[in-house]
Amino acid sequence: MTQRNILAGDIGGSHFTLAQFEETLLGPELIRIERVAVDSTGSKDEILETWASMIKKMIQSENEVAIALAMPAPFDYDTGICLIQEQGKFLQLFGVNLKKELSLSLHIPESSFIFINDAQAFLLGEASFGKGKGYASLMGLTLGSGLGSSIKQGDEVRDAGLWQQSFKDGIAEDYLGTSWFVDYVKREFGIEIEGVKEMLVHPEISGRLDEIFDQYAQNLADFIVEQYDVFKMEKVILGGNITRASDWFLDKTLKSLRFLGILIPVEISDLGEKSAVYGAASVLFSKKKTSHF
Incomplete structure (x- = not known):
């Protein structure tokens, strides 16, 4: 004891x-x-x-x-x-x-x-007890209020700090965190929301969710492609609150990756927090x- x-x-x-x-x-x-x-x-x-x-x-x-x-x-x-x-x-x-x-x-x-x-910590947990067991090279992305990123190469797991990396017309967090949904919905529909959870049930937005998540999935796929060119990871594991809406964007992301020639698995953590x-x-x-x- x-x-x-x-x-x-x-x-x-x-x-x-x-x-x-x-x-x-x-x-x-x-x-x-x-x-x-x-x-x-x-x-x-x-x-x-x-x-x-x-x-x-x-x-x-x-x-x-x-x-x-x-x-x-x-x-x-x-x-x-x-x-x-x-x-x-x-x-x-x-x-x-x-x-x-x-x-x-x-x-x-x-x-x-x-x-x-x-x-x-997310990727350490996944590598030992979750979807990352048995892989020598992994990328972990936590999609939430911000963007968390980590890399496993061999026995080393480290913070990748990719949230502030230049991406499209800003930084990665601008396109993959909650703020992207907030900004997109305000710009395209003139509606103010606090986050993805509210967006999913908003009566004036529900009919346009496919359109919104099409763009988000493309953002995520484009980001993974850029990182694959650098790290050549064998698998990407996703966590964070936004993954609760993964039914709306995961298949779209995988489709975009296949189109771009990237065939690695991208999976949602079963362990969550x-x-x-x-x-x-x-x-x-x-x-x-x-x-x-």
Whole structure:
């Protein structure tokens, strides 16, 4: 039985998912996992209190605490300082040392916290426990309020940072994140929406969804083609909230890729938000020979 409080979490623009693990002789075992909604446009104190409350709830003893948190970029993962400024989320956390703030709030050492890029954590989880098992070369893309990207080459999994890469008339995130849908719908229909979920049920848009997702699928296919020329990945795994609407765009994307001569599989994660949680946990257990969740 473990003598440590072992927690791993995924921080997103609308949620905080946190899991508790137990350290056994065979490796880590998932005990429980919970999700709470987070308003990333809220104040610093509101956001930190939500995170701290969830963490505190899962710390059940006075033993050593180890916490790995997957966090979106831009972020200084070594120091724990948030650098998010222009992504439309966590604006009140810019420049805040999250290790220090959470340490003070929870009365545990700053050294208890490890931060990892969320896209990197996503692909770490997929490579070990999801759709990426058995592949030497992978690309992970998380499609949500922003664009997360990661690459696996051999045993190395790293954040690719492609959200800010030049793409078409802007950067990749402009065409693959939620803002693309918001901007497209406003420009083409004169309707203001907050995101894809609202768009799918909007009575004035429902008849034009094929048109919208045709364009989004083409954007995604064009982006994958550009990255294939660089990385030659064997497979692309998609995650993030936008993939909940994958029935509208995945087949279209694959069709466009085939037309462009790219025949690699592009699949949606089965693990969902658990991918990043498992990936974050793997950092804590990286020295273990075996691990199973």
